[in-house]
Amino acid sequence: MSDIMVRAEPLTAAAFAPFGDVIETEGRAWRWINERTSRRFDDLARIDVSESGGRPLISVFEASPRPLPLRIQVLERHPLSSQAFVPLQERPFLIVVAADGGMPLAQRLRAYLSSGRQGVNYKRNTWHHSLIAVDQITQFLVIDRGAADHNCDEWRVDESELIVSLPGR
Amino acid sequence: MSDIMVRAEPLTAAAFAPFGDVIETEGRAWRWINERTSRRFDDLARIDVSESGGRPLISVFEASPRPLPLRIQVLERHPLSSQAFVPLQERPFLIVVAADGGMPLAQRLRAYLSSGRQGVNYKRNTWHHSLIAVDQITQFLVIDRGAADHNCDEWRVDESELIVSLPGR
Numbered sequence: 017m018s019d020i021m022v023r024a025e026p027l028t029a030a031a032f033a034p035f036g037d038v039i040e041t042e043g044r045a046w047r048w049i050n051e052r053t054s055r056r057f058d059d060l061a062r063i064d065v066s067e068s069g070g071r072p073l074i075s076v077f078e079a080s081p082r083p084l085p086l087r088i089q090v091l092e093r094h095p096l097s098s099q100a101f102v103p104l105q106e107r108p109f110l111i112v113v114a115a116d117g118g119m120p121l122a123q124r125l126r127a128y129l130s131s132g133r134q135g136v137n138y139k140r141n142t143w144h145h146s147l148i149a150v151d152q153i154t155q156f157l158v159i160d161r162g163a164a165d166h167n168c169d170e171w172r173v174d175e176s177e178l179i180v181s182l183p184g185r
Numbered sequence: 186m187s188d189i190m191v192r193a194e195p196l197t198a199a200a201f202a203p204f205g206d207v208i209e210t211e212g213r214a215w216r217w218i219n220e221r222t223s224r225r226f227d228d229l230a231r232i233d234v235s236e237s238g239g240r241p242l243i244s245v246f247e248a249s250p251r252p253l254p255l256r257i258q259v260l261e262r263h264p265l266s267s268q269a270f271v272p273l274q275e276r277p278f279l280i281v282v283a284a285d286g287g288m289p290l291a292q293r294l295r296a297y298l299s300s301g302r303q304g305v306n307y308k309r310n311t312w313h314h315s316l317i318a319v320d321q322i323t324q325f326l327v328i329d330r331g332a333a334d335h336n337c338d339e340w341r342v343d344e345s346e347l348i349v350s351l352p353g354r
Contacts, residue, residue, distance in 0.1 A: 039243065039245075039326075041245050041247065041324065049246070049315075050248075050316060051315075053248060053249050053251065053315070053316070054246045054247060054248040054249065054316055055246070056244055056245075056246050057246075057247070058242070058244045059242055059243070059244060059331065060243050060244060061243040063240065063241040063243060065241070066240075071232070071235075072232040072234070072241045072328070073227070073228055073232075074208065074230040074232060074269065074306075075225055075226055075227045075228060075229060076208075076210050076225075076226040077218070077223045077224070077225055078210065078224040078226070079222060079223040080222050100243065102271075102273070102326050104271070104272075104273060104275070104302075105274075105275060106273070106274060133273075135326075146218075146219035146220075146222065146223070147219060147222070147223055155210065157271050157304075157326055159241070159243065159328065162228065
C-alpha cells in the first residue's frame with residue numbers, strides 16, 4: 017500500500033470538541049480578580065478522574081521532538097479518565113486522535129497543531145497518539161488519574177501507511 | 186512605625202514544605218515513557234479538592250506585574266482545598282505566605298521567588314498573597330476546587346508597614 021499523509025489542521029475548540037477540551041484563553045470569557053490585577057479564565061476543562069476512587073494526579077512530561085513526517089504505529093486511550101496536557105514553554109505540538117466509527121482508521125484519523133498557547137484534555141476513551149513535540153524539547157503539565165488499576169489501552173495500528181505531518185513538511 | 190522589608194528567598198521544596206508543594210522537575214525522580222521519547226515526573230502535588238463534593242477546577246489566571254517593593258495589605262486562604270499555580274511562560278513570580286503561630290505577622294511572613302520553571306500548590310488553610318507577577322504579564326494554570334460554597338477567607342493586614350521585594354530591589 018502507498019502512504020497516506022494526514023496533514024495537521026489548526027487546533028480549535030470546535031474541531032476538537034468530539035475528542036475533548038482545548039485549554040486556552042483566546043476568545044474565552046474572563047473576569048477580573050485580585051483587585052483587577054489578574055484576569056480569571058474559569059473552568060477550561062472537564063477533569064474526569066474520580067472513577068473507582070481515582071484522584072487528580074499532577075505530573076510533568078518532558079517530550080523530545082519527533083521527526084516529521086511521523087508514521088502512526090500505536091494509539092492509546094484511557095477508559096477510566098480524562099487526561100490533560102498543557103505546554104509549559106509556549107511551543108507548538110502536534111495532536112493526533114481517532115474519531116469513533118466503523119470506518120478504516122485512515123478516515124478517522126485527525127491531526128491538530130497547537131499554537132503552544134493551547135493545551136488539550138482528552139475525554140475518557142479518546143484514542144490518541146502519545147505526545148508529539150515539534151523541533152524542541154517541550155514540557156507539559158499533565159492532569160490525569162492516580163489509582164492502581166489498569167487505565168491504558170494500546171492499539172497497534174495495522175494501517176502503518178498512515179503518516180502525519182505539518183502543513184508544508 | 187517604620188517599614189519592615191521582607192526580601193524573597195529562592196523557592197525550594199524544603200523551605201516551602203510547611204506551605205505546600207513546589208511543582209518542578211529539577212532534581213526530581215523520573216522515568217521513561219512512550220518508547221523513551223518522554224520523561225515522566227510523577228505526582229508532583231497533593232491536590233486536595235474533593236471536600237464536600239468539590240471537583241478539580243482548571244483555570245488560567247493572567248496576572249499583571251505588581252510594582253515592587255509591594256506593601257502587603259491582604260492575605261487569603263482556602264479552608265476547603267489546595268490551590269495550585271503553574272506558570273505558562275517560564276517567568277519568575279513572587280510568592281508570599283504566612284507561617285502558623287502566634288507571633289506578629291512580621292515574624293511569620295515569608296517571600297519566595299520562583300524561577301519561572303517552578304509552580305506552587307498551597308495547602309488548605311495556608312495564608313498567601315494573591316499572584317505577584319514580576320515585570321511582565323504572566324499566565325498561570327490554576328488547579329483548585331469547583332463548588333458553590335464559601336472557600337476563601339480574607340485577612341486585611343494591620344501591620345501595613347510590611348513590604349516585600351526581591352533581593353537587590
